Amino acid sequence: MVERAEDIRVALRLARGNFRLDIDLRLPGSGCSVVFGPSGCGKSTLLRAIAGLEPQARGALRVGDACWQDARGALPAHRRGVGMVFQHSALLPHLSVIGNLRYGWKRAHAAPALLERWIERLALAPLLPRRPDSLSGGERQRVALARALVSNPRLLLLDEPLSALDAPRRAEILPYLEAVRREAGIPVLYVTHAIEEVARLADHLVLLDAGRVTAAGPALDVLNRDDLPLALREDAGVVLEAQVTGRDTHGLLSLYTPAGTLYAHGDPHSPGTRLRVRIQARDVSLALSRHEDSSLLNLLPATLLALVDLPGGQVQARMDAGGQMLLARISHRSVERLGLQPGMPVWAQVKAVALLV
Amino acid sequence: MEFTSHTTWVAAIWVTLKLATLTTLILLVLGTPLAWWLAHTRSPWRMPIGAVVSLPMVLPPTVLGFYLLLGMAPDGPIGRLTDALGLASLAFTFNGLLLASVLYSLPFAVHPLQAGFAAIPAPALEAAATLRASPPDRFLTVILPLSRPALITATLFSFAHTVGEFGVVLMVGGNIDGETRVLSVLLYDQVEGMAYADAHLLAAGLLGFSFALLLLMQWLGRRTAVAHG
Numbered sequence: 001m002v003e004r005a006e007d008i009r010v011a012l013r014l015a016r017g018n019f020r021l022d023i024d025l026r027l028p029g030s031g032c033s034v035v036f037g038p039s040g041c042g043k044s045t046l047l048r049a050i051a052g053l054e055p056q057a058r059g060a061l062r063v064g065d066a067c068w069q070d071a072r073g074a075l076p077a078h079r080r081g082v083g084m085v086f087q088h089s090a091l092l093p094h095l096s097v098i099g100n101l102r103y104g105w106k107r108a109h110a111a112p113a114l115l116e117r118w119i120e121r122l123a124l125a126p127l128l129p130r131r132p133d134s135l136s137g138g139e140r141q142r143v144a145l146a147r148a149l150v151s152n153p154r155l156l157l158l159d160e161p162l163s164a165l166d167a168p169r170r171a172e173i174l175p176y177l178e179a180v181r182r183e184a185g186i187p188v189l190y191v192t193h194a195i196e197e198v199a200r201l202a203d204h205l206v207l208l209d210a211g212r213v214t215a216a217g218p219a220l221d222v223l224n225r226d227d228l229p230l231a232l233r234e235d236a237g238v239v240l241e242a243q244v245t246g247r248d249t250h251g252l253l254s255l256y257t258p259a260g261t262l263y264a265h266g267d268p269h270s271p272g273t274r275l276r277v278r279i280q281a282r283d284v285s286l287a288l289s290r291h292e293d294s295s296l297l298n299l300l301p302a303t304l305l306a307l308v309d310l311p312g313g314q315v316q317a318r319m320d321a322g323g324q325m326l327l328a329r330i331s332h333r334s335v336e337r338l339g340l341q342p343g344m345p346v347w348a349q350v351k352a353v354a355l356l357v
Numbered sequence: 358m359e360f361t362s363h364t365t366w367v368a369a370i371w372v373t374l375k376l377a378t379l380t381t382l383i384l385l386v387l388g389t390p391l392a393w394w395l396a397h398t399r400s401p402w403r404m405p406i407g408a409v410v411s412l413p414m415v416l417p418p419t420v421l422g423f424y425l426l427l428g429m430a431p432d433g434p435i436g437r438l439t440d441a442l443g444l445a446s447l448a449f450t451f452n453g454l455l456l457a458s459v460l461y462s463l464p465f466a467v468h469p470l471q472a473g474f475a476a477i478p479a480p481a482l483e484a485a486a487t488l489r490a491s492p493p494d495r496f497l498t499v500i501l502p503l504s505r506p507a508l509i510t511a512t513l514f515s516f517a518h519t520v521g522e523f524g525v526v527l528m529v530g531g532n533i534d535g536e537t538r539v540l541s542v543l544l545y546d547q548v549e550g551m552a553y554a555d556a557h558l559l560a561a562g563l564l565g566f567s568f569a570l571l572l573l574m575q576w577l578g579r580r581t582a583v584a585h586g
Binding site for chain 2: 051052053076077078079080081082083084086088090091092093094103104107108144147148151157
């Protein structure tokens with residue numbers, strides 16, 4: 001990879017008790033990089049080290065042309081210019097919402113337009129005089145997000161910003177996060193252990209396990225690799241780029257994807273809209289011929305590439321459909337009954353397609 | 358004939374207020390870093406130093422006064438230090454009394470501050486750091502406002518406890534009119550001299566003062582809670 005000046009270069013080490021974090025990573029200087037891994041893998045610690053909140057971290061850190069840490073020493077957190085959103089928002093309890101927003105904005109000497117823009121974009125105007133402890137969890141995270149953005153940061157760091165929220169609140173915040181990803185104009189580093197957030201937000205994906213990077217690359221490449229533990233999870237699946245080609249009178253969208261045309265219900269997107277869809281392995285079954293008498297709409301011709309045994313008598317089938325990988329989770333018995341072998345042409349029957357806007 | 362002259366009253370009130378005010382100011386300045394250290398350090402010294410700070414709460418004040426008096430003697434460590442610095446001996450002076458008061462009231466400033474500092478959420482300080490607030494900036498804009506109830510408690514406790522001291526004063530300061538005679542010692546003199554009318558006046562005054570101070574503390578504490586609520 002050619003080194004570009006605006007890239008983010010992270011080479012950090014940190015030891016704490018038995019835990020060791022050892023990261024050597026180059027991240028793109030734009031878009032949203034998601035760091036994904038199980039609890040305790042060190043992803044939050046990595047983010048905190050990048051923010052300058054882990055004084056024991058050693059190594060080198062460069063964001064664009066700014067050096068934040070090298071062998072000679074580390075820049076303290078308050079001189080880095082990161083916008084950080086914590087898991088539990090960490091609003092200053094003695095200040096109102098506007099007081100919290102102004103706290104970082106004032107110290108960054110940022111333009112008033114920046115403050116007004118994010119208040120408007122994150123719909124915070126009605127909350128401005130309120131105290132943090134009178135806000136709901138979702139409102140608090142929206143304020144924390146705005147507070148980070150109006151401090152005019154070089155880099156936005158989001159540490160599991162949705163993990164403290166219940167599912168309806170998460171769904172309420174996700175569109176705001178997507179707006180931030182599109183409009184902030186700065187690189188975003190997002191830490192999570194939730195695969196839906198990865199599939200929706202990631203441009204670039206880093207998998208972390210036990211303090212080390214196990215894979216990193218463009219999000220769709222990493223998500224669709226089946227040689228990673230990601231593919232063996234209960235919720236394994238693939239993510240496809242799709243373009244809306246039409247919508248029928250019942251609201252069913254037709255989507256053009258590399259694997260073929262898919263149909264899905266969802267928000268009324270106009271034709272031409274690009275979005276992502278996720279197909280979970282457990283929502284895909286296999287047939288040897290095209291079943292015209294089936295109620296399933298989504299039938300994709302594919303070539304069986306491999307069969308991997310899973311615990312519990314299940315098999316994960318990997319297929320190629322027009323250059324796009326698909327995963328299906330089927331029973332051992334079905335494999336034997338259909339006589340499935342790698343190289344065979346099959347029909348992938350897709351029961352559910354999740355639209356990720 | 359009145360036992361306590363007007364000038365004696367005024368002198369004792371003045372010495373008491375001066376002593377309590379200066380003690381409180383010194384304790385806030387010294388107690389703040391000490392309390393912060395005790396609230397956050399993982400040093401093995403935390404326990405012994407914490408115990409030393411708390412000692413005046415259980416030690417008879419006369420014991421503290423006795424050792425301070427020995428220390429301030431010309432051949433004691435404090436006496437030799439003041440001599441080496443070209444200063445006068447501290448024994449039976451207002452400054453000696455001030456030193457004794459600071460030590461005696463130390464836990465009453467440090468304990469509330471320590472509890473207040475320990476209760477400040479670490480993420481709030483980290484968030485302030487990422488929002489470009491330097492350590493002194495964080496102290497002024499996050500730590501102090503969030504410690505307001507603790508600061509009020511520490512201030513009023515230090516002040517009231519210094520006004521109420523007796524044993525240490527007698528041991529270290531003696532009973533010098535206008536220099537080291539405080540109100541609690543004056544009350545003792547009045548009772549010794551059977552001047553019960555004066556003693557009633559002073560005792561009732563000190564009682565009222567202490568009650569008013571505690572009332573003020575509760576009111577300020579409630580106001581802070583409401584402001585945060």
